[in-house]
Amino acid sequence: xxxxxxxxxxxxxxxxxxxxxxxxxxxxxxxxxxxxxxxxxxxxxxxxxxxxxxxxxxxxxxxxxxxxxxxxxxxxxxxxxxxxxxxxxxxxxxxxxxxxxxxxxxxxxxxxxxxxxxxxxxxxxxxxxxxxxxxxxxxxxxxxxxxxxxxxxxxxxxxxx
Numbered sequence: 001x002x003x004x005x006x007x008x009x010x011x012x013x014x015x016x017x018x019x020x021x022x023x024x025x026x027x028x029x030x031x032x033x034x035x036x037x038x039x040x041x042x043x044x045x046x047x048x049x050x051x052x053x054x055x056x057x058x059x060x061x062x063x064x065x066x067x068x069x070x071x072x073x074x075x076x077x078x079x080x081x082x083x084x085x086x087x088x089x090x091x092x093x094x095x096x097x098x099x100x101x102x103x104x105x106x107x108x109x110x111x112x113x114x115x116x117x118x119x120x121x122x123x124x125x126x127x128x129x130x131x132x133x134x135x136x137x138x139x140x141x142x143x144x145x146x147x148x149x150x151x152x153x154x155x156x157x158x159x160x161x
Contacts, residue, residue, distance in 0.1 A: 006022055006024065006025070008020060008147040009021040009022070010139070010143050010146065010147075015132040016131060016132060016135050017126055017128050017129070017135065018127040018129070018138065020123075020125040020127075021122070021123070021124050021125075022150045023117070023120055023121065023122050023123070024121045024153070024154055024157055025154065025157065025158070026120070026121055026157035026160065026161055027116060027119055027120075027121065028090075028114045028115070028121045030157055030160050031123065031153075032114060034153060034157055034160065035112065035153075036059050036092070037057070038055040038056065038057050040156060041055050041067070043152075044149065044152040044153040045069070045149060046067075046145070046149055046152075047144070047145040047148040048148045048152065049071065049072045050069050050072070051069070051070045052069055052070070054066065054067070054068035055067050055068075059083065060083060061085065062082065062083065063082070063083045064080065064081070064082050064083075065080065065081055065083065065094065066078065066080040067080070077099075077100055078100070079096070079097065079098055081094045081096045081097055081107075082094060082095050084109070085111075089114060091112065091114070093109065093110070093111040093112075094109075095107050095109060095110075096108040096109070096110040106130055106134045107130070108127045108128060108129050108130075109127070109128040110126070110127050111128075113125075
C-alpha cells in the first residue's frame with residue numbers, strides 16, 4: 001500500500017453542519033464511479049473490519065439508497081436515504097439516515113461535491129443536521145470511522161486507475 005498522503009479534514013462550520021474534506025489521487029470520474037456504483041461501494045464503505053453485504057443504489061432524483069453494514073462481531077447497521085440532487089461527476093445530495101433507534105429519528109442532508117485538480121479530486125462532503133445536539137452526537141462518533149472509510153476509498157481508487 002502506498003504511503004498515506006491525504007488526510008480527512010473534519011470541521012464544524014455551523015451549529016448544524018459537519019464538513020468532511022479529502023483529496024484523492026484519482027480523476028473525478030473514477031471517484032464518482034466508486035461512490036455511485038454498488039460493486040465499488042461494497043468494497044470501501046465503512047470503517048476497517050466492516051463489510052457491506054447489501055448495497056442498493058437507485059441513482060436518480062427520488063431514488064433510494066440502502067447500505068447494510070456488518071461489523072466483525074456480526075452486528076448489522078442499516079443506512080438509507082433518498083437522492084435529492086444528482087449532477088454527474090460533480091455533485092450528489094441525498095438524505096442520510098442511520099436506521100437504528102434512536103438515531104433513525106434524525107435525518108441529515110448530505111451533499112458531496114467533487115472538484116478535479118490536476119488529475120486529483122478534491123471531495124467536500126457537507127452533512128446538515130436538524131440541531132446542534134444531533135450534529136454533536138454524530139460528529140463525536142463518526143470521525144475515526146469516516147477517516148478509515150475515506151482511506152479505504154483511496155485504496156480502491158488506486159486499483160481502478
